[in-house]
Each structure stands twice: as structure tokens, then as C-alpha cells.
Amino acid sequence: MTMINPAAAQDVYRDAGDNIQFTTYLIDQTDITKDRDALAEFADRLAAIQRSMAIRYPDAHLKVAFGFGATAWRLLFPTASQPKELVDFTPIKGPRYTAPATPGDLFLHVRAKERAVVYEVMDQAREFLRDWTTVVDETQGFRYFEGRAIIGFIDGTENPAAGDATQYALIGDEDPEFVNGSYAFAQKYTHNMDAWNALETGDQEKAIGRHKFTDRELDDEEKLPNAHNLASQDNDNGIEHKIVRMNVPYGEPGKGIAGTYFIGYARHFTVTQRMLENMFTKSDRLLDFSTPVTGNAFFIPSRLLLERIAAGELFPVE
Numbered sequence: 001m002t003m004i005n006p007a008a009a010q011d012v013y014r015d016a017g018d019n020i021q022f023t024t025y026l027i028d029q030t031d032i033t034k035d036r037d038a039l040a041e042f043a044d045r046l047a048a049i050q051r052s053m054a055i056r057y058p059d060a061h062l063k064v065a066f067g068f069g070a071t072a073w074r075l076l077f078p079t080a081s082q083p084k085e086l087v088d089f090t091p092i093k094g095p096r097y098t099a100p101a102t103p104g105d106l107f108l109h110v111r112a113k114e115r116a117v118v119y120e121v122m123d124q125a126r127e128f129l130r131d132w133t134t135v136v137d138e139t140q141g142f143r144y145f146e147g148r149a150i151i152g153f154i155d156g157t158e159n160p161a162a163g164d165a166t167q168y169a170l171i172g173d174e175d176p177e178f179v180n181g182s183y184a185f186a187q188k189y190t191h192n193m194d195a196w197n198a199l200e201t202g203d204q205e206k207a208i209g210r211h212k213f214t215d216r217e218l219d220d221e222e223k224l225p226n227a228h229n230l231a232s233q234d235n236d237n238g239i240e241h242k243i244v245r246m247n248v249p250y251g252e253p254g255k256g257i258a259g260t261y262f263i264g265y266a267r268h269f270t271v272t273q274r275m276l277e278n279m280f281t282k283s284d285r286l287l288d289f290s291t292p293v294t295g296n297a298f299f300i301p302s303r304l305l306l307e308r309i310a311a312g313e314l315f316p317v318e
Contacts, residue, residue: 005180006166008302011063012182012265013169016156016246017111019118020141022186022261024296025106025133027072035132036076036315042128044310047303049124053117060117065109065265066306067184067298072105080314083171083178085269089185089297094280097287099187103136104296107186109263137294139188139261141248150249150258151196151289153208154215158229160242169244169265180302183269185276188294190259196289207285224285231284234274241271260290269297 006013027035046066053062068076070088092099108125112118149155160168171181196204201212209229210217223230234241243266251258266272279287301309308314 004170004172008180010065010300012065013165013244018113018143019115020111020248021118022139023108024104024137027105028132038132040310040312043306057117060112060114062112065300067107067300069105077314079316083299084175086299092280096283099280100295102294107298139250141250144249149247155247168242182265182300184298185264185272186296187262189290192289193258226282226285228286231282232279234271
């Protein structure tokens with residue numbers, strides 16, 4: 001029996017961090033053999049970078065997750081098996097709003113208590129990625145007051161308890177070749193903060209489904225029918241399914257730009273998919289103030305699988 005082992009997984013179920021960077025890349029397909037060689041080197045060096053930074057700055061609590069989109073997986077590993085639920089994300093069209101699908105081959109999620117550590121990791125990563133990839137999105141996030149989302153509400157309330165998180169975030173016996181991996185969904189939003197802040201606190205609470213100050217959940221009759229914590233649930237077959245989710249604030253206040261970068265890690269991407277379908281088909285009230293501008297699905301391999309990629313074991317024999 002294959003066992004889930006958190007120590008064998010990348011950092012997909014831990015806290016959101018204080019300084020965060022999300023980077024999405026496209027692969028240059030001019031020379032795939034060169035790409036594979038460069039990927040193997042990067043997979044090897046990424047582990048070394050993490051070990052070095054952990055020794056140099058142990059109090060920074062560096063966490064890193066690196067993954068692949070479905071198109072990239074097929075391109076890089078055409079003869080290898082593919083994770084069962086790794087798919088090319090497609091747009092979800094609701095009656096009022098659409099969750100877009102945007103290009104993305106590779107994905108890095110880096111966070112630490114010190115911004116300098118995040119910068120150093122990303123700067124070193126660039127050395128091994130710049131010759132064969134192009135950055136299509138780079139977002140720097142931060143921890144807001146009390147870990148709140150940028151809209152002022154406590155984030156992470158719906159997450160599974162710490163002791164249960166791994167069973168919701170990490171692949172198990174259902175796909176043993178990819179055990180301890182995870183499915184990531186990355187979605188960047190911009191907010192109309194002027195419109196949101198113009199709402200009375202009570203109306204904001206009805207839209208979210210929770211009290212703003214105490215974080216206590218409202219009674220169902222107090223919520224809007226499309227309140228966020230109702231519309232974003234997955235209750236397939238009458239059972240509430242969970243993922244490990246983080247809503248990371250980002251912004252450029254001088255330009256009036258404020259947003260949220262949503263990252264969700266899941267054992268089953270189908271759970272995340274159903275949550276998104278519910279949000280957009282039910283016209284989640286939060287979408288009246290929040291516009292999704294990206295949407296990508298990725299597979300985050302286990303540390304052992306990354307070692308196999310570094311050794312070239314998944315590449316086709318030429």
C-alpha cells in the first residue's frame with residue numbers, strides 16, 4: 001500500500017507566507033532536446049538552492065513548489081505516464097462571468113518570511129530558466145494584516161485543519177506513480193476596491209458569508225444566496241470536499257491596483273474544478289468586485305519525482 005508522506009512532497013500544504021512570488025513560464029519549443037537538458041539541470045539545482053538557503057537563512061522558512069502544465073508535460077515527457085487528473089484548464093463560462101484559461105507551461109511558487117530570500121531564490125532560478133523559457137506572469141504578494149485577504153476578511157477559514165491538510169492536498173493510492181504530488185490551480189484577480197469599500201460592512205459580510213471582524217460564519221438565512229462561502233463550496237454527492245487554498249494579496253497602491261492571487265493545492269483537481277464551476281455558474285457575489293485575469297492548472301511532483309526528472313528518467317530514449 002502506497003502511503004502519503006508529507007516529507008516527500010513539495011511545499012504545497014503549508015502556510016501562505018509573508019513574502020510570496022508566483023511566476024508562470026512558457027517553454028521555448030525551438031529545441032525540445034535542449035529544453036529537457038535544461039530542465040534536468042534546473043530540477044537538480046532547485047533542490048540545491050533550497051538546501052543552501054535553508055542553511056544560510058533558517059529563520060526565513062523558505063518554501064518552494066515547482067510544477068508543470070499538461071501541455072508541457074506531454075511536450076517534455078511524451079513517453080512517460082501522465083498524472084490522471086492533469087488537464088489543460090479550459091474557460092468556465094457562467095451567466096455573468098467567465099473564468100479564463102491562460103497559457104502556462106511551468107510554475108514556481110516561492111514564499112519566505114524575508115523578501116530578500118524570495119528574491120535570491122528567484123534570481124538564481126532565472127539563471128537556469130532564462131535561455132529556454134519566457135515569463136508570462138510574475139506576481140509578488142504579501143501577508144496583509146492578521147493574514148486577511150485584501151478585501152479585509154480573514155483568509156483560510158475553510159481550509160482543512162493542519163493535521164488533515166495532507167490528505168486533501170497530496171495524491172495517494174489512487175495514482176501511485178504520482179503519490180505525494182499535488183494539483184495546483186493558480187488564478188489571479190484584480191479588485192474594484194472603490195466599489196467594494198463603498199459597501200456597508202453588513203453588505204460585505206452578506207457577500208462573503210462571515211463576520212468581518214470576528215470571522216464568525218453568518219447564519220444561512222443572513223447570507224446572500226450567492227455568498228462566496230456558499231458558491232465556492234464543492235458538495236458533490238452531499239459531501240463537502242476541501243482543498244488547501246491561499247488568497248495572497250498583491251498591489252500597486254500608487255496606481256490604484258489591488259488584487260488577489262489565488263492558489264489552491266488539491267489531491268483531486270476535479271474538486272477544484274467543481275468549486276470553480278459553482279462559483280461562476282452561481283455568479284458568486286464576490287465576482288461583482290473581482291475580475292479573474294489568469295487561470296492555470298499544474299501538477300506539482302513529489303521531491304522523489306523531481307529527482308527522477310533531474311536524472312532524466314522521464315525523458316524519451318533517443
